[in-house]
Amino acid sequence: MQPNHQSDRGGILVVALMTIAIFSLVIAALYSSLTPKYRSIHQGVSWQEALHGAESGADYGLRLLNQFAATTKDPDTYDWTGNQWSYSNASYTTNGERVLASGSLPALGGPSNVGVTRLAVDVYTRGSAAPYSPWFRIRSTARADLPGRYVSADKRDAALRRMKLGATTGGVSTPYVTRTVELLARPKFRFSRAITTALDMSLGNSANWGVDSFDSTDTAHSDPGTIAGGVYPNSAGDRLANGTIASLMPLPTGVPYGALIDGNGANVAGDVLTVGGDDPATAAHENVSGSGGMDQTRIRDDFDDEIPPVPVPSWSFVSANPAGNTNFVTGASPTTRTRYIISGNLGEFAVTAPAAGNTGYVEILINGNLDIGNGGGANIVIPPNVYATLYVNGNIDFGNGTVNANAASSKVASHLTVYGVHATGTYSASGNAEQIISFYGPNYDVTLSGTVTTVGSIVSKSFRINGGGNGGFHYDEALGRSGDISGWAVASYFDDARADF
Amino acid sequence: MKRTLTANPAHAAFTLVEMMVAAGAGLLLIAVVASALISVQRSILATSQCATGMNNENRLLDYVAQDLRRAVRVGTISSGTYTTARNISTFSITQSAILAINIPDYYGSNTPNNADGSTFKKTRYDRSSLNTLAAYNSSGVGLLNGSIPYSEAVTVINSKPVPRFVPAAVGTGEIQVRYFRGPRSASDTTVCYFRGEYPSNSNFANSWPREIAEKIVDATSTTALLVSGSSVGTTQGMRYRVQSSFTPKYRSQNTSTAGTEQYVEVTLRNPRRD
Numbered sequence: 001m002q003p004n005h006q007s008d009r010g011g012i013l014v015v016a017l018m019t020i021a022i023f024s025l026v027i028a029a030l031y032s033s034l035t036p037k038y039r040s041i042h043q044g045v046s047w048q049e050a051l052h053g054a055e056s057g058a059d060y061g062l063r064l065l066n067q068f069a070a071t072t073k074d075p076d077t078y079d080w081t082g083n084q085w086s087y088s089n090a091s092y093t094t095n096g097e098r099v100l101a102s103g104s105l106p107a108l109g110g111p112s113n114v115g116v117t118r119l120a121v122d123v124y125t126r127g128s129a130a131p132y133s134p135w136f137r138i139r140s141t142a143r144a145d146l147p148g149r150y151v152s153a154d155k156r157d158a159a160l161r162r163m164k165l166g167a168t169t170g171g172v173s174t175p176y177v178t179r180t181v182e183l184l185a186r187p188k189f190r191f192s193r194a195i196t197t198a199l200d201m202s203l204g205n206s207a208n209w210g211v212d213s214f215d216s217t218d219t220a221h222s223d224p225g226t227i228a229g230g231v232y233p234n235s236a237g238d239r240l241a242n243g244t245i246a247s248l249m250p251l252p253t254g255v256p257y258g259a260l261i262d263g264n265g266a267n268v269a270g271d272v273l274t275v276g277g278d279d280p281a282t283a284a285h286e287n288v289s290g291s292g293g294m295d296q297t298r299i300r301d302d303f304d305d306e307i308p309p310v311p312v313p314s315w316s317f318v319s320a321n322p323a324g325n326t327n328f329v330t331g332a333s334p335t336t337r338t339r340y341i342i343s344g345n346l347g348e349f350a351v352t353a354p355a356a357g358n359t360g361y362v363e364i365l366i367n368g369n370l371d372i373g374n375g376g377g378a379n380i381v382i383p384p385n386v387y388a389t390l391y392v393n394g395n396i397d398f399g400n401g402t403v404n405a406n407a408a409s410s411k412v413a414s415h416l417t418v419y420g421v422h423a424t425g426t427y428s429a430s431g432n433a434e435q436i437i438s439f440y441g442p443n444y445d446v447t448l449s450g451t452v453t454t455v456g457s458i459v460s461k462s463f464r465i466n467g468g469g470n471g472g473f474h475y476d477e478a479l480g481r482s483g484d485i486s487g488w489a490v491a492s493y494f495d496d497a498r499a500d501f
Numbered sequence: 502m503k504r505t506l507t508a509n510p511a512h513a514a515f516t517l518v519e520m521m522v523a524a525g526a527g528l529l530l531i532a533v534v535a536s537a538l539i540s541v542q543r544s545i546l547a548t549s550q551c552a553t554g555m556n557n558e559n560r561l562l563d564y565v566a567q568d569l570r571r572a573v574r575v576g577t578i579s580s581g582t583y584t585t586a587r588n589i590s591t592f593s594i595t596q597s598a599i600l601a602i603n604i605p606d607y608y609g610s611n612t613p614n615n616a617d618g619s620t621f622k623k624t625r626y627d628r629s630s631l632n633t634l635a636a637y638n639s640s641g642v643g644l645l646n647g648s649i650p651y652s653e654a655v656t657v658i659n660s661k662p663v664p665r666f667v668p669a670a671v672g673t674g675e676i677q678v679r680y681f682r683g684p685r686s687a688s689d690t691t692v693c694y695f696r697g698e699y700p701s702n703s704n705f706a707n708s709w710p711r712e713i714a715e716k717i718v719d720a721t722s723t724t725a726l727l728v729s730g731s732s733v734g735t736t737q738g739m740r741y742r743v744q745s746s747f748t749p750k751y752r753s754q755n756t757s758t759a760g761t762e763q764y765v766e767v768t769l770r771n772p773r774r775d
Contacts, residue, residue, distance in 0.1 A: 019534070026538070030545050037552035044559050076644075092632040095647035122628055123647070124664075125654035132644045135654070135664075154553075156560055156713055182624070184664055186655075280588070280737055302739075492664045493770030494607050495571050498622045 039150060040157050043177070046144040047161045049114045050179040051495070053106075053142025057116035058183045060106050061138035065121075065185055065488040070308075073484060074334075075134055075187070080121075088120065095123035095134070112144040117178065124184055127481060129217070135491065138183040146175040162497075180499050184492040187485040188305070191413075191438045191457035194243040194270060194475035198307055198442050198461045201247045203266035203290075204468020210267030210293065211243035213475040216412050221477075226384035228410035232455055232474045241295075243270035243475040246303045251277055263290035266468070270475070273303035306487070307442045307459055312421045313365055313391050315339050327352045330360025330386055337361030345394070348372040348401065350408075353383035365391040370418075374399035374431070384410040390418045392425070396441075400431025400450070413438045413456030413476045414483060420444040420460075427460065432471075438479055547750040551761075554724060557694075557714040558745040558763045561726050564696055564713055565600070565743045568678045569767040574603035574775040575730075575741070578679070585775050587730050587738035594694070594726040600680040603701055603774075605666045611676060611698060611707040625667060658774045675701040675774075680726070685712065692718040694726060722748035722760065739769045 068078040080086075084101040087093055100119040108114040124137040146163055163177045194211050195201065203209070214232050215221040221238050222230025233239055245268060249260040260274040272294050277287030278301035285291055285299040318339045322328055326349040331337040338361070345368040354360035360383075370392045372378040378401030382388045396418070402409075404416040413436050420427065420441025429435060430449040438456045439446075446460040451469030457479050515523065569575065575586045578599040586592065586600075594600050609620030609627075631637045631647050638646040648654075653668045666674035677699045684690045694717060697710030717724035724747040731740040748760035 022538075026541050026545075030541075030548070033545065033549050034552055037549070037556055040556050041559060044563065047563070088628075089632065092628075092647055094644065096632065097628045122631075124626070125649040125651050126645055128651040132642065134648070154556055154560070156715075157556065159711065160560055160563060160713070186662055490770070491662065491772075492605065492666075493571055494605055495567055496607070496624070497567060498608060500617050500622055 036150060039147060040154065042147045043157065043161060043163060046112045046146050047163070047177050047179070049108075049110065049112045050142050050144040050177050051181070053108050053114040053116055053144060054140045054179040054181040054495075056106050056108060057119045057140030057142055058138050058181045060100075060116070061119060061121055061136075061140065062183060062185055062488060062490065065136060065138075069485050069487045074131070075485060085121070095126075097122040108142075112146075114142060114144045116140055116142045129482065131482065133187045133189075133482065133485065135187070136185045136488065138185060139180065140182075141178055141180040143176045143178045146177055148173075148175065180496040182492075182494045182496055183490055185488040186491040188487045188489045189480055189482065190440050190459060190484045190486045191479035193246050193273075193480075194457055194473055195245040195463050196305070196307060196457075196459045197247045197249065197463045199247070199249050200260075200262070200462045200464075201245065201249070202262040202464045203245075203264045203268070204465035204471070205264035205266070205290075206468040206470070207265075208470045209465065209468030209472055210269065211245060211473045211475065212267075212269040213240040213243040213477050214238070215240060215477040216414070217478045225411050226409075228384040228412040228415050229478065231411050239269070239474075240477060241269035242477055243268060243473065244273065245270065246273035246305070248275055248303065248305070248307070250275065257286045259287060259289035261288045263288050263292070263294060264465075265290045265292050267293035269295075270298065272299045274301045275303050276301050307440075308486075309442045310391075310419045310421055310440060312393055313363075315341065315365070318365075326350050328362050328364060328388075330354050330362045332358065332360070334361050334387075337363055340364045342366045342368065344368040346370050348378050348380060350379070350381035351383060351386050351388050353385055356385070358385060360386045361388075362386065363389045363391070365393065367393045369394040369397065371395070371397040372399055372401045372403070373397075374401070378402065379406055379409075380404055380416070381406060381408050382410050382416045383408060384412075384415070386410065386415060388416050390416075391421050392418060392441075393422050395422075395425050396420060396427040396439075396444070398427075398429040398433055398435055400429070400433045402433070403429075403435040403437055405434040405436045405455075409436070411436055411455075412478075414479055417483070429454075438483070440484075543750075550719075550722075551749040551751065553716065554722070554747040554749065554761065555763070557717060557724050558747065558761070561694060561714050561724075561745050562743050562763060562765045565602075565680060565726070565728070566765050566767045568602045568604055569741055569743070570770050571604050572602045572769050573605060573675060573771050573773060575738075575769070575773075576601045576603075576775070586728075589728065589730045592728045594680050594682055594728070596681060596683040598681075600726075600728055602678045602680075603675040604678055605664070605771075606672060606674050606676045606701075607666060613708050659772070661772050663772055663774070673701045676707070677701050679710070681710075682717070682726070685715070691715055694724075717747070721750060738773060740766060741769075742766050 072078055080098050084104040085098040088097045088099045097120050105116040105119060118141040120139045122137050123134040125135045126132040161177055165175045167174050167176055216229035221240050223233045225231035247261050251258055257277055257279040260277045272288055274287040279286050287301045288299050318341050321340050325342055325346055328340060328351045329338055346366045351362055378399055380403045382404045405411055416437050418437055418439045423443055425444040427444045427446040429452045433452045436455040440459045442461055444460045446463045449466040451471040453471045455474045456476055576583050577586050577592055578601050607624055609623050609625045614621040626649055640646050654665060655662050656665045679697045682694050685693050693712045694714040695710040696713050697706045699706050727744040729742045731737055742764055744764035746760045746762040
């Protein structure tokens with residue numbers, strides 16, 4: 001009988017199996033220990049992607065507001081419905097919340113299927129005086145898929161990222177994470193600074209010329225004026241120091257620092273802003289030359305704004321021009337204002353005041369130059385109870401005249417708004433001209449010669465004072481709180497990390 | 502019958518030499534396997550430590566970046582003294598060197614309450630309150646009803662209109678988030694990073710600071726949390742680099758101890774108020 005030698009070889013198999021088992025256990029331990037930790041990293045990535053989604057939703061809302069502002073003056077008439085927005089509660093429509101239709105929500109896609117799940121806009125607050133301009137609140141929530149429903153490796157990750165790991169859809173596990181971002185958008189008014197230029201700015205070089213501010217709606221910071229509001233105060237103690245000037249002038253290519261505003265030693269009671277140009281390594285402010293009359297702590301180089309040109313209006317209905325193109329009459333409200341189109345140049349003129357107790361509104365498009373000529377009698381008369389808006393499709397010359405500043409005028413800058421709408425234009429005044437005006441002409445070169453006094457605000461391509469004398473520039477801070485809205489700026493950002501998800 | 506014993510090779514005994522060789526080979530095999538297992542074990546521990554460290558880094562960076570994004574002031578507290586932080590070179594957060602970030606006092610309450618719809622989790626001015634509460638619906642001007650009164654909602658700082666977040670009579674509108682390092686408790690010396698929320702003018706936290714990373718110090722590694730502020734032009738005071746590093750155990754003590762390093766650059770979204 002021969003022994004079965006095959007049975008002697010079974011030990012090798014056992015050893016092999018045990019070895020495999022040991023290594024399998026090692027690999028399993030490694031896998032179970034490490035996988036959750038690396039999954040946490042993946043979960044963190046999804047959490048970040050959800051933030052990108054939420055911010056993209058907020059950007060969508062802000063961009064829409066700016067698109068509205070480009071075409072519609074009154075923010076309470078923005079076309080929300082036509083852009084797929086509806087009230088979330090139809091009982092509250094005055095300042096209530098609007099939400100974007102689900103089919104229009106931004107979807108970013110990608111492996112984590114990032115998308116905005118809710119985008120809402122409501123009115124957070126309104127200005128305290130007419131027209132009660134709104135501040136909008138934009139609230140955007142986005143989600144991103146998570147790699148699996150497995151718990152995070154560390155409870156601290158769950159506390160931070162607040163993931164919905166147990167979520168299901170139709171019985172299928174669909175874990176996700178959400179982020180919510182809230183923006184407050186404040187209106188940017190066209191005349192929120194004393195002087196704003198797209199390119200160069202050169203201030204008056206006389207000893208007395210300067211920029212400061214006052215508030216025509218505040219009796220403590222203005223002198224008694226007309227029913228339209230107060231005038232620039234005689235007492236220095238009543239004046240304010242918010243006559244901010246700003247230039248968007250770019251630096252030459254390859255030049256990191258250098259002067260972008262020529263201060264000429266002018267006194268500026270307000271911020272002085274440029275886009276770059278100031279070397280942070282030095283105490284001096286290289287972005288402004290001749291800054292001896294400025295508060296050095298208020299010179300900054302972080303200015304960031306846009307001043308887009310205003311197009312030539314296209315009106316379907318206008319009134320017949322008055323005889324001699326003067327004594328223009330007004331309409332009773334901003335929506336029923338009278339409109340006139342002047343073909344050719346317009347000289348000095350007046351607007352006829354409506355009956356006492358009423359307010360009148362008028363808009364005039366001048367397809368030519370606005371040139372009121374020289375001489376002490378050259379006037380533009382805007383009565384205190386009138387709001388006049390001029391669109392000048394040509395050059396502007398106020399000579400040494402009086403613009404909205406004589407005894408019959410409002411003497412308040414918000415009552416005369418002038419838009420320079422030509423592709424290139426000039427704006428000039430000289431001598432002892434006095435102009436109380438808000439002027440917006442991003443394509444216009446403004447040149448003031450002599451002792452010109454300006455009350456209000458100017459936005460232009462360039463701004464230059466030859467001399468200055470005892471004149472000056474007095475910004476009316478009331479302009480920064482009302483008037484035309486040129487766009488919307490982020491006043492606040494908040495990543496709502498505690499919200500119910 | 503005479504039986505003849507014949508040698509069956511399969512039943513032959515091992516010679517001493519064979520035994521020695523077999524034993525040697527076996528020992529060598531065991532040594533190799535044991536060494537491999539020890540290496541694998543070390544690798545597991547090192548990999549685990551590395552993964553934990555990376556998670557700690559990610560979480561620390563995510564926390565600080567989230568607060569910086571919504572910050573309205575950024576500063577440091579060293580030896581109890583607060584200093585505004587704009588152009589800071591490198592600030593290492595420790596027990597006595599604290600990063601202080603002021604964020605909007607946005608919520609109805611800062612006392613933790615995780616219940617759905619709690620004031621801890623809702624904005625102070627949620628839409629349903631604005632719609633219905635008399636405080637927001639008593640204006641004679643219809644257009645103003647359903648919104649926060651302007652004087653309560655807006656203030657001007659650095660010539661810019663900005664939200665108050667809370668009425669002036671209620672508070673500053675800011676809370677201060679502080680990041681610091683320290684032992685978990687008097688009885689547990691495990692070193693951790695903490696995030697605490699404080700009223701902006703107080704050293705008494707709204708609630709117990711939350712532990713956001715643990716095991717950040719061991720024999721070979723300390724997880725660092727560093728913040729530096731941009732010194733370049735318009736980004737000065739508006740952009741920060743948050744950096745975290747630790748030393749993985751993959752490297753032996755005799756080689757370089759350079760650690761891993763993660764960083765994130767954050768731009769403040771809000772206008773600064775300092």
